[in-house]
Amino acid sequence: MRKSFVFKMAFQAKIKQTIRLATPIVVGQLGVMLMGLADTIQVGQMSTGAAESLGASGMAGSIFFTIAIVGLICMQIVAPMISKAEAEGDFTECGNLLRANIRVAILLSVVTMLLIGLAGMNYDLFQQTAANKALTLPYLALIAVSVLPTFLFSALKSFTDGLQKTSVAMYITLAALIFNIIFNHIFINGLGPIPAMGLFGAGIATLLARIVMTIALAIYVFKVADFSKYLAKKHVHAAANVLEKTILKIGIPSGMQGFFEIATFGMAVVMMGWISVTAQAAHIVAINMASLTYMMATGIAAAGGILVGADIGERNRPGIFTSGNAALVLSILFMGFCALVFFFGKDILVRGYTQEASVIAIAVTLVVWGAIFQLFDGIQAVSLGLLRGLQDVNIPTGITIFSYWGIGIPLSYYIGIYQGVGAVGIWMGLTASLVCSSVLLSWRFYARAKSIDLEALKVD
Template sequence: MNPTHTYAQKFKQFLVILLPILITQLALSAMSFFDSNMSGKFSSAHLAGVAIATSLWIPVQTGLSGILMAVTPIVSQLMGARQEQKVTFHVVQAVWFSIVLALGVLILGFVSVPLILNSMSLEPTVRNVAQGYLLSISAGIVPLFAYTVLRSFIDALGQTRISMAVTLISLPVNVALNALFIYGLGSFPKLGGIGAGVASAITYWVVFLITLFIIHFVHPFSDFQLLRQLRGISMGAWKELSKIGIPIGFSIFFETAVFAAVTLLMSSYDTTTIAAHQAALNFATTLYMLPLSICMSLTIIIGYEAGSSRMKDARAYAKLGISFAVLLSLITAVILLMAGKQVAGLYSNEPVVVELTSHFLIFAIFFQISDAIATPTQGALRGYKDVNVAFMLAFLSYWVIGLPVGYILAVFTAWGAFGYWIGLITGLAVGALLLMLRLLKVQRKYAAAEHMKLS
C-alpha cells in the first residue's frame, strides 16, 4: 500500500483492496448458499437440519475466527510503522493459538452438541441431519482456523488478490463435493444435508494446503519465512492477540449468535417455516458480504494509515468506505423489492416454502441497510485498534434490545415468526447509530492528539 493525497487516489486504492476481498467473501458465502440450496433441493427436512446445525456452528466459527482476525490490524500497523521484522513472530504465534482454539472447540462440541440437539423439539430426520452435519464438519476445524490466520496475514500486506484466488479455486471444489456427497453421484454415498458437512470439511483442508504452499513459495510472503521460523509458544504474544482479538470475536459472536438464537427459537415452528427462514437468512447473509468486505478493507487501510500516523487520511477512508456501503445497500434494496420471489425460488421447489421465503426477504432489506452503516464502522474502529466498546455495544444492541423485542413480538403479537425479524432489525439499527457515535468520538480523540503533536 502507498500514501494517497486525493480522494480519487484513495478511492482507487480502496477499490484495489476491496474488490478481491468482496469476491472472496461472495465466494465463501456461495459455499454456504450451495450448502443450503443443494440440501433444500434434496428435501425441506434436510434444509431444516442444515439450518439448525449452522445456527450452532456459525456463531462459534465466526466468533473465534474474529479473535484470529486480530492478526490483520496488528500486521497492518507494523507494516505502516516499518517494523516488518516483527511480523513473522506475531503470525506464527497466532497459528499456534488457532490450533489450541480449534482443539478446544472439538472437545466442547463432542460433549455439548448431542445434549443441545436432544433438548430441542425437532423431527427425527432434522435432528439426525443436524448432528451428522456438525460431526462431519468437525474434521476441518483445525485447518479452517489456521487458514484464517494465514489469510489475515496475506490481507494485511494488501495482497487481497491472493486470498481471492485461493477462494475461487476452492468454490468449485466445494460445489463438486456437495454434488457427490449430498446426492450420491457415482459410487459416493447419498448423505443429503450431512454430505454438505463432509464437503465443507474436505474443502477446508484444500484451502489450508493451498495457502501453505503460497506463503512458502510465493513473494512477498516467502520473504517472511513463516514455515522456517516455527518458534515456541509466547504467552506475551498470545496476550496481545487476545487483547485485540477477543473483543473483535465477541462482537462478531454477539451479532451472529443472535441470528442463530432466532433460528433455534424457530424450532418450535413447523419445518416449512424453519426452511423459509433459513433460505431468507442465507440470502441476507450473501448481501451482508458487501458491507463485511468494506469492513475488512477499512481495517487494513485505516490500520496502515494509523500506523503511519496519517490520521487525516484514516478519517477520509472511513468516510469513503461507509458512504460506499450505504449506496450499495440502497441498490440491493431495489433489487430485492423487484425480484424477491425469483430469489426465493433458488432455495426450494416447494411453492409454500417459496412464498414464505419471499415474505421474509422483505425484512432482509432493512437488515442490510443497517448493516451498511454498522459493519464498515466496526472495521474502521478495528483499524484504530479500538475494539472494547464495539463489542459492548454489540451485546447491548442485539441481546438487550434486538432479541427481547423480537421474542415479545413473535410470542405476544400476531406477527409470529416475522416478529423475530422485526426485533433483529431494531437491534441492528440501534447498533448502527451507537457505533457511528463511537467512531466519531475516536476520530476526534486522534484529531486532538494530532493537533497537539503539531503545535
Template sequence: MKQTFSNAQKIKQLFMILIPILITQLAMFSMNFFDTTMSGHFNKHDLAGVAIGSSLWIPVFTGLSGILMGITPIIAQLVGSNEKKKVPFTVIQGIYVAVGMAALIVVIGFFVLDPILAGMKLDHEVQRIAKEYLIALSFGIFPLFIYTVLRNFIDALGQTRTTMLITLFALPINIALNYLLIFGNFGFPKLGGVGSGYATAITYWCILALAAFIIWKKSPFSHYHLFRSFSSIAFSTWKEILKIGVPIGLSIFFETSIFAAVTLFMSAYDTNTIASHQAAMNFASFLYMIPLSISMALTIVIGFETGAKRKEDARRYSKLGISFAVTMSLVCALILFFFREQVAGIYTNDRGVLKLTAHFLIYALFFQLSDAVQAPIQGILRGYKDVNFTFIMALISYWVIGLPAGYLLANYTDLSAFGYWIGLISGLAAGAIGLSYRLRWAQKKQWIGGNTNDSQRNHA
C-alpha cells in the same frame, strides 16, 4: 500498500483491496450457501437440518475467527511503521492460538452438541441431519482456523487478490464434492445434507494447503520466511493478539449468535417455517458480505495509515468506505424487493416454503441500511485498535434490545415468527446509531487533525 495523496488515489487503493476481499467473502460464504441450497433440492428435511447445523456453527466460527482477526491490524500497523521483522513471529503465534481454539471447540462440541439439539425439539430426521452435518464439518475445523490466520497475514499486506484466487479455486471443488456426496452421483454414497459437511471439510484442507504453498514460494510473502522456523510459544504475543481479538470475536459472536438464538425459538414452529426462515436468513447473510468486506478493507487501510501516523488520511478513508457501503445497500435493497420470489426459488421447489421465504425476504430489506453503517464503522475502529466499545454495543443492541423485542413481538402480537425479524432489525438500527456516535467521538478526540507526517506531506 502505498501512501496516497488524493481522494482518487484513495478510492483506487481501497477498491484494489476491497474487490478481492468481497469476492473472497462471497465465495467463502457460497460454500455454506451451496450446502444449504443443494441440500434443499434433496428434500426439505435436509434443508432444515443443514440450515439448523449452519446456524449453530456460524456463530462459533465467526466468533472465534473474529479473535484471529486481531492479527490484521497488528500486522498492518507493523508494516505501516516499517517493523516488518516482527511480522513472522506474530503470524506463527497466531497459528498456535488458532490450533488451541480449534482443539477447544472440538472438545466442547463433543459434550454439548446432543443437549443443544435435543433442547430444540426438532423433528427426529431434522435433528439427525443437523448433528451428522456438524460432525462431518468438524473434520475441517483445524485447517479452517489455521487458514484464517494465513489469510489475515496475506490481507494485512494488502495482497487481498491472493486470497481471492485461493477461494475461487476452492469453490468449484466444494460444489463438485457436494454434487457427489449429497446426491450420490458417480458411485459415491448418497449422504444428503450430511454429505455437504464432508465436502466443506475436505475443501478447507485444500485451501490451507494452497495458502501455505503460496506463502512459502511466492513474493512478497516468501520474503518473510514464515515457515523457516517455528518459534516457541510466547504468551506475551498471545496477550497482544487476544487483547485486540477477543473484543472483536465477542462482538461478532454476539451479532451472529443472535441469529442462532432466533433459530432456537423458531424450532417451536413447523418445518416449513423453519426452512423458510433459514433460507431467507441465509440470503440476507449473503448480502451482508458486501458491508463486511468493506469493513475488512477499512481495517487494513486504516491500520496502515495509523501505523504511519497519517491520521487525516485514515479519516478520509473512513468517509469513503461508509459512503460506498450505504450506496451499495440501497442497490441491494431494491434488487431484493423486486426479485424476492426469484431469490426464494433458488432455495426450494416446495410452493409453501417458497411463498413463505419470499415474505421473510421483505424484512431482510431493512437489514441492509443498518449493516451499511455499522459494519464499516466496526472495521474503522478495529483499524484504530479501538475494539471494546464495539463489543459492548453488540451485546446491548442484540441481546438487550433485539432478542427481547423480537420475543415479545413474536409471542404477544399477531406477527408470529416475523416478530423475531422486526426485533433483529431494531437491534441492528440501535447498533448503527451507537457505533456512529463512537466513531465521531474517536475521530474528534484522537484522530482528527494534522500531525508531523501530514504536515510534511502537505508542504512537500
C-alpha cells in the same frame, strides 16, 4: 478552496484504494459464503426431505458459526496490526504476528471443537423435533472437524491481507468453491459406487474444500511468495510469544462482538423452529440471502480496517477519517443496491432455493424485511471493521450486546412468539437491533478516531 480540493482528492484516492483492497476480499468472502449457499441450494433441490434437511443445515450452521466466530474474528484482527507494522517498516513484527496467529489458531480450534461437541451433546435444549436432531447431529460432527483448517486459513489470510495482497486468498477460495460444488453433487445425490448421502454428503464436500484451501495458501506463503524479509528465522525473538497474548487480548473481545451477533441470528433459527418446520426453512432461505450481502459488507470493513491500521502506522489522523468515510460510503451504496435487488427480485431469488410453495410464501415476505435492514447491516459491519483497525474492542462489544440481546432478541420474541405475529415478527426485532448497532457503532468510530493517541495506541 485549496483545502477542499485536497480533501476531495484524498477522499477519491481512498475510495479507489478501498475498492482495490476490498474487491478481492469481498469476492473471497463471497466464495466462502457461496459454499454454504451451494449446500443450501443443492440440499434444497433434493426430491425428498428438502425442508427437513434445510432446517437441519440451518441449525448446524448456526451452532458452528456462533461458536467458531470468536476464533475467526480473533485471527482477523491481526490484518490491521500487520498493516500498521508494515507502514512503520517493522518487518520483524509482521512475521512474528503471523507465527503467533498460527499458534493462536491451533489453540482456539481445539477449544472451538470441544464447545461444538458440547453443544451437540446437549442438543435437546434447543427443543427441536426428533427428525431435525437425527439430521443435524451427524452433519454438525462433520463440519466441526473443519474448524482446524478453517482457522489456519484465516490466520494465513490475515497475513496476506495485512500486506495488502488480498487477491491471493480470493483465487484460492474461488477454486475451492468449484471443488465444493462438484463434490456436493457427487456426495449429496450419489454417483456410481458412491451412495447418496444427502445433507451429510454436503458436509463432506465442504470439509474437503476447506482442507484444500488451507494447504494451497500455506504453500503460497511459505514456498511460493517472496516473504523472506518477514519470515527469516533470524527475525524470530522472544517477543513473538508475547504477541499471542496481545492477539487474544484484542481478538477475544472483538470475536465476542461477532458471537453476540451470530448468536442473535442463531436464536432466531431456534424461535423459527418453535413456529413450524416451514417457517424455519423459509428463514434459512432468507437469512442465506441476507448473509450473502453481509459478507460483502464485511469485506469492505476488512479493507477499511487495514487502511486505518496503515494510517495509524503513518500517524495520519486525517487519513483515519478519510479511510472511514470511504468505507462507509461504499457500504451504503452497495447495500442500498442490494436492497433494491432483494425487493424487486424476491420471487425469482427465493425460487432459486426451493420449489416448496409453503416455504416460498413465507420466505418472500422475509426477504422484503431483509431488503429493509440491508443498509443498517452494512453500516454496523463497516463500523466494527474500522473500530478493529483502531484496536478499539471493549466498548463496541458492549454496544453489540446491548443492541442484539437487549433489543433484538426480546423484541423478536415479543412480536413473533408472544404476540403471535410469526416469522415476520422475529425479523422485525432483528431489524431493530441492526438500526441500534449501526447508529452507536458509527458514532463510536468517529469519536474514537478523534481522541485516539496515535503515538501510544491503547485498548480501552
